[in-house]
Amino acid sequence: MLFLHVQRKKATMKKKILFLLALPLALAMSCQKPAPTPKKTTKPPGGADTLRACFTIDSPSVCPYETVHFKSTCSKLAVSYLWEFNDGTPNSIDSCPSKSFNRVGNFPIKLTVFNADKTKQQSLQSGVFVGTRHIFQINLNLFAPTDASGAPWDADATGPDVYLKIGPKSDSLKYSSSVIKDIAIQDYPKILYFNSATIPITNEDWVISIFDQDASGTDQYMGSVHFTQAQIRRSTDATPATTLSLKWTQMGGLRDIDVKWTMK
Ligand SMILES: [Ca+2]
Numbered sequence: 001m002l003f004l005h006v007q008r009k010k011a012t013m014k015k016k017i018l019f020l021l022a023l024p025l026a027l028a029m030s031c032q033k034p035a036p037t038p039k040k041t042t043k044p045p046g047g048a049d050t051l052r053a054c055f056t057i058d059s060p061s062v063c064p065y066e067t068v069h070f071k072s073t074c075s076k077l078a079v080s081y082l083w084e085f086n087d088g089t090p091n092s093i094d095s096c097p098s099k100s101f102n103r104v105g106n107f108p109i110k111l112t113v114f115n116a117d118k119t120k121q122q123s124l125q126s127g128v129f130v131g132t133r134h135i136f137q138i139n140l141n142l143f144a145p146t147d148a149s150g151a152p153w154d155a156d157a158t159g160p161d162v163y164l165k166i167g168p169k170s171d172s173l174k175y176s177s178s179v180i181k182d183i184a185i186q187d188y189p190k191i192l193y194f195n196s197a198t199i200p201i202t203n204e205d206w207v208i209s210i211f212d213q214d215a216s217g218t219d220q221y222m223g224s225v226h227f228t229q230a231q232i233r234r235s236t237d238a239t240p241a242t243t244l245s246l247k248w249t250q251m252g253g254l255r256d257i258d259v260k261w262t263m264k
Contacts, residue, residue: 050075050077051075051077051078051113051115051120051121051122052074052075052077052078052113052122053072053075053078053111053112053113053122053123053124054072054074054075054111054124055070055071055072055074055109055111055124055126056070056071056072057069057070057109057126057128058070058071059128059233060126060127060128060129061128061129061130061131061263062100062101062128062129062130063130063131063132063133063203064100064101064102064103064104064130065100065101065102065203066100066233067098067099067100068098068099068100068101068128069096069098070083070096070097070098070099070109070111071095071096072095072096072111072113073095073096075113075122077115077116077120078113078114078115078122079114079115079116080093080113080114080118081093081094081095081111081112081113081114082111082112082113082114083097083109083110083111084109084110084111084112085099085101085107085109085128086107086108086109086110087101087102087103087105087107101128101130103130104130104131104132105129105130106127106128106129106130107127107128107129107130108125108126108127109125109126109127109128110123110124110125111123111124111125129263131263131264132200132201132263132264133200133201133232133261133262133263134198134199134200134201134261134262134263134264135166135194135198135199135201135259135260135261136193136194136197136198136199136241136260136261136262137191137192137193137194137241137260138164138166138177138191138192138208138257138258138259138260139189139190139191139192139257139258139260140162140164140180140183140188140189140190140191140192140257141188141189141256141257141258142188142189142254142255142256143162143183143188143210143222143253143255143256143257144185144253144254146252146253149252153212153220153222154212154214154220155212155214155216155218155220156214156215156216158213158214158215159181159182159183160182160183160184160212161179161180161181161182161183161212161213161214162179162180162183162190162210162211162212162213162222163176163177163178163179163180163192163210163211163213164176164177164192164208164209164210164211165177165208165209165211166194166199166206166207166208166209167206167207168202168204168205168206168207169204169205169206169207169226170204172206172207172209172224173209175194175195175196175199176194176195177192177193177194178192178193178194179213180192198262198264201232201261203229204229205226205227205228205229206226206227206232207224207225207226208224208225208226208227208246208257208259209221209223209224210222210223210224210255222251223250223251223253223255224250225246225248225250225255225257227244227246227259231244232244232259232261235259235261241260241261241262242260242261242262242263243258243259243260243261244258244259244261245257245258245259246258246259
C-alpha cells in the first residue's frame with residue numbers, strides 16, 4: 001500500500017512539474033501579437049487622393065501694397081499650379097505664392113491644379129478685396145475722469161465732458177468725435193462717433209487723444225495713445241466690424257477703448 005501511495009504521489013508531482021513547465025510557454029504564446037490583418041483603406045470622397053483645387057488666403061481684405069499669402073496643399077495629386085490674380089500682374093506657378101495688390105478693387109483669384117501628366121485639371125475661384133480701412137466709431141470702455149491724485153479733470157465745474165481727437169501722427173488732431181457730457185464711471189461703455197462719419201486710415205502711425213471739454217475753451221488734455229499699421233492689421237476680425245482693442249495706463253488711470261473699423 002505504501003508503495004502504491006508513493007507511486008501515485010510521484011505521478012501527481014510529474015503532472016505538477018509538467019504543468020509548471022508548460023505555463024510560461026502558454027503565457028508567452030498568449031503574449032504574441034496576432035497575425036496582422038490588412039488595414040482597411042478608406043478613401044474619403046474629395047480626400048487627399050483626389051485631384052482637387054482648394055486654397056486659403058491669409059488676408060482676403062487688405063490695403064494696397066500689403067502682402068497676401070495664398071496656400072494650396074490639400075491634394076496630393078496636384079503637382080503643378082496656375083494662379084491667376086486678375087490685377088494685371090503675371091500668373092504664378094508656385095503652390096504657395098505671396099503678392100500685394102497696388103490698387104483698390106475686387107480681384108477674382110483663380111487656382112487651377114494639374115495632375116502629374118497634365119491629363120486632369122481642377123479649378124477654384126475666390127477673391128481678394130483691396131480697399132481702405134475706415135474707423136466709424138470708438139467705444140470708450142473705461143476712462144476715469146480724474147487725475148493721479150483723484151482730483152477731477154474738469155477745471156471749470158462744467159463736469160467731465162469727454163471727447164476724442166484722432167489723426168495720423170503728422171496731423172494728430174485732424175478729426176473730432178462727439179462729446180459725452182458729464183460722463184460718470186457707471187455710464188461706460190460709451191460710443192463716440194465722428195462728424196465725417198468714417199475716417200480713412202492712412203498708412204502711418206495714428207494717434208488718439210482724449211479731452212475734457214470746458215466752457216472756457218481751454219479744454220483739458222487727458223491722455224493719448226497711438227497705434228501702428230501692424231497693430232491694426234492684427235485686429236480681431238468680426239462681422240460687421242473689426243476691433244482694435246487699446247488698453248493702457250496713463251496719468252494714474254486705466255484707459256480702455258475699442259477702435260471699430262471696417263474695410264471699404
Ligand atoms: Ca468740462
